[in-house]
Amino acid sequence: MSDKKLRIGVWLTNNYKPIIGGGFGYYEKIINELKLIKHDKFELIFISYKIDKSYFKNNITYTINRKKPFLLFSFGLNFILTLFFKHIFKVTGLSLKNNFSYVDKQISKQLKSVIDIIYYPIPLPYDQLFNFPFIYTLWDLGHLSTYPFPELSMNGVFENRHNDHISILNKAIFVCTESKYGKKQLIEKFNLNEEKIRIIPIFPSTIVESSINPVKPNQIQETDFFIHYPAQFWAHKNHYNLLLAIKTLINKFPHLKLILSGSDKGNLKYILSLIKELNLEQNVIYLGFISNNELKWLYLNSQGLVMPTFLGPTNMPLLEAAYLNCKVACTDMPGHREQLGDYAFYFNPANPENIASCIENMILKDKLNINFQSQFNIQNAVNNLATCFEDVIPIRRCWGNFDKIF
Numbered sequence: 001m002s003d004k005k006l007r008i009g010v011w012l013t014n015n016y017k018p019i020i021g022g023g024f025g026y027y028e029k030i031i032n033e034l035k036l037i038k039h040d041k042f043e044l045i046f047i048s049y050k051i052d053k054s055y056f057k058n059n060i061t062y063t064i065n066r067k068k069p070f071l072l073f074s075f076g077l078n079f080i081l082t083l084f085f086k087h088i089f090k091v092t093g094l095s096l097k098n099n100f101s102y103v104d105k106q107i108s109k110q111l112k113s114v115i116d117i118i119y120y121p122i123p124l125p126y127d128q129l130f131n132f133p134f135i136y137t138l139w140d141l142g143h144l145s146t147y148p149f150p151e152l153s154m155n156g157v158f159e160n161r162h163n164d165h166i167s168i169l170n171k172a173i174f175v176c177t178e179s180k181y182g183k184k185q186l187i188e189k190f191n192l193n194e195e196k197i198r199i200i201p202i203f204p205s206t207i208v209e210s211s212i213n214p215v216k217p218n219q220i221q222e223t224d225f226f227i228h229y230p231a232q233f234w235a236h237k238n239h240y241n242l243l244l245a246i247k248t249l250i251n252k253f254p255h256l257k258l259i260l261s262g263s264d265k266g267n268l269k270y271i272l273s274l275i276k277e278l279n280l281e282q283n284v285i286y287l288g289f290i291s292n293n294e295l296k297w298l299y300l301n302s303q304g305l306v307m308p309t310f311l312g313p314t315n316m317p318l319l320e321a322a323y324l325n326c327k328v329a330c331t332d333m334p335g336h337r338e339q340l341g342d343y344a345f346y347f348n349p350a351n352p353e354n355i356a357s358c359i360e361n362m363i364l365k366d367k368l369n370i371n372f373q374s375q376f377n378i379q380n381a382v383n384n385l386a387t388c389f390e391d392v393i394p395i396r397r398c399w400g401n402f403d404k405i406f
Helices: 022-034 069-087 096-111 157-171 180-190 239-249 268-277 292-301 316-323 334-343 352-364 378-396
Strands: 006-011 042-048 060-063 117-119 134-137 174-177 197-199 225-230 256-261 284-286 305-307 328-331 345-347
Touching: 006 378, 022 378, 042 378, 117 378, 134 157, 134 378, 157 180, 174 180, 174 378, 180 197, 180 334, 197 378, 225 292, 225 352, 239 256, 239 268, 239 352, 256 292, 268 284, 305 316, 305 352, 316 328, 316 334, 328 334, 328 352, 345 352
Parallel strands: 006 042, 006 117, 042 060, 117 134, 134 174, 174 197, 225 256, 225 305, 256 284, 305 328, 328 345
Antiparallel strands: none
């Protein structure tokens, strides 16, 4: 039996920015925690195409070399061809990853002397090596679990996402998901072996930490009476039914304001036109993309977070609100109840009257559980991940550096 530590490559994603939303908050926090792990059975090596050495000065890193001419040529040509057939001829079912096999193989040759397995902290359908052992992360099966919203079903998105999932999930040694309900969905919809699914609970971002000082957005007055919804403008975020609920609520709360924040994903123009059509310009304030400092101020001063999304199983803002003692009204789905239990007020997201009634209860009633306690925290996530890394050792040790494969 080898007494060497298993070398786990933590895949760093270049150009992953705050504007992406909750995914960035998760990524930033989990990487910060992984930097601190020291273990007698495995070691973490942070790998990427570009690495900020000052950020990882106390950690082992490896920069992947893809500057060789044949790599760049293959990468560029395949990328162009794929985009050409996907967007000019509208050929569906094509995935960018399928055209990177040559590059994938050459990069895998580099890595096999550096690491034994890759851990992907976030879902990466187009940025993954398929010719190397890996542990994958998957947060949702939205294309199967909710309605066929455009961003989940059109222009080949459904086909690409589904084909990617079939390939990725079955090739992964372990699949990390964020909740018990997420695990249940993986088993039901992809018939995955229960033993290879690991729950790494989602957790609130760094916004709940004392180092983040709240800052009031300029568009809001100190005296404003408001609820808020931080969400990017996708169709599945369901701003439509929320606005209909607000139209009803202002009959009882004429001074109530709804604060919307988040970047545009194609649906903003429609939602802004709907606000005007419903004569809600005085009751809805759109802030655009805001900083964590501003978002924290909203949590601390709001009458409550409202989240009518159609997509789960879980959502990070619910935890952020609860940890900051902000009331919550949200979609009634198993993952949300797993996150918040009796803390939240739950509604049917397709029923504006039900949403309005739930928000009214949230505003008028005291919090259901002021001392919020949850298994959805960073410490449980890190502990479960360390166990996952330990459990992969006897599996990965069954073969060497797979020279024959290349």
